[in-house]
Amino acid sequence: MPELPEVESFRKEIDPSALNKEISTITVHDDYILKMPTKEFKEALIGKKFTRTERRGKYLFIHFDSKNLMLHFAMSGTVKYYNNPKNEPEYSKIQIEFKNGDYLSIVSVRKLGRVQIVNEISEYAKENEIGPDALKLTLDEFKMIMENKKRSYAKTALMDQSAISGIGNEYSDEILFQAKIYPKTKISTLKSATIETLYESILEVLNTAIELNIKNTKFPNEYLMLHRDKEENCPKCGSGIKRYEISSRHGFYCPKCQSE
DNA sequence: CGTCCTGTTATCGG
DNA sequence: GCCGATAACAGGAC
Structure with a gap:
């Protein structure tokens, strides 16, 4: 992974x-x-x-x-x-x-x-259509990319390697959780401020993982990553984490924090 | 034994 | 042409 x-x-x-x-x-x-x-x-x-x-x-x-x-x-x-x-x-x-x-x-x-x-x-x-690295994007570049992906689900847009490279299934869930965005939200419905939040969440989640040298350590408790697989309770609001399916791939989200 | 699961690619239908 | 859904790939884990 x-x-x-x-x-x-x-x-x-x-x-x-x-x-x-x-x-x-x-x-x-x-x-x-x-x-x-x-x-x-x-x-x-x-x-x-x-x-x-x-x-x-x-x-x-x-x-x-x-x-x-x-x-x-x-x-x-x-x-x-x-x-x-x-x-x-x-x-x-x-x-x-x-x-x-x-x-x-x-x-x-x-x-x-x-x-x-x-x-x-x-x-x-x-x-090979490898897009710009997720950590090297400016906010303006990110906004332009999202404009091009506006008909996609938020989750799918983040995982499109030709648009932004580096984010996969697990990190996209984590980024959307931190940004409080429902994974199947269409990008076109996101307000400009929410796009900025999403951008900041990408940097925050990826940089946190890198700083922790995540191969050898675990995420802090307030991350979804630790709780997703067992469908435990949301570390932010305490309600149940839910499993969902998107393009025959599965993911997890908090229905309360990431409302539709 | 069957099912799950990951990233990518190909293919199909809308 | 873009988008989502699906299957295929491979094989260890359960």
Whole structure:
């Protein structure tokens, strides 16, 4: 379930560990998520050093030479850095060994996800309709995007990666909960002030998750995230959290705080 | 055993 | 062409 904050935590794991080390060996255990020939992949990386990382939405780019190793984690992906081959994680699909004896594994429990070498990030983003990163939007840009998505449900608009990249099912529920917006509200019916609230909630929720390094910690109690799965009571008003369905995907909301 | 569930993509109908 | 609904993908968890 990596959404923007989880991918950001992967980036923060890689930055102090896997950069500026010569790649010596690449072992591909399962080439299903590798969207290019294994031979070509290895040849491009062996002998090279990663120099920096860049995240865009749920995509992570690891720069080397003038190219990028692109990782998309889909539903079950993660990365792990370690220095003893015995610690190679379960479901490690691709293992990158550095000359100093350290390793970086690209892990995916299921086979969904993408690993690829791409040139320009902006070019890749354009070709694959990856919209602007949710944390790099100005309020004016956000308003323009919402104007273009005005016929959509609020939830669907937030999750449209071509409009804004980085927000998935769980975070969209959390953002709408904090903004007190019913998920199936049509964007066109939102007042300008509510759009601003929505914008602020996006930043607040995503930045909170990043600051907490959410991969390893939990959200504060007043977040929906902790209470959603068990359909507990709303941490703000105490009434029951309700499960709903949207495009055959399920979500949660508080009917009292997020009235229709 | 069947159902759930995640992100993305393709396809269909409105 | 935009939108929502649906299924497909894959497989571990329950």
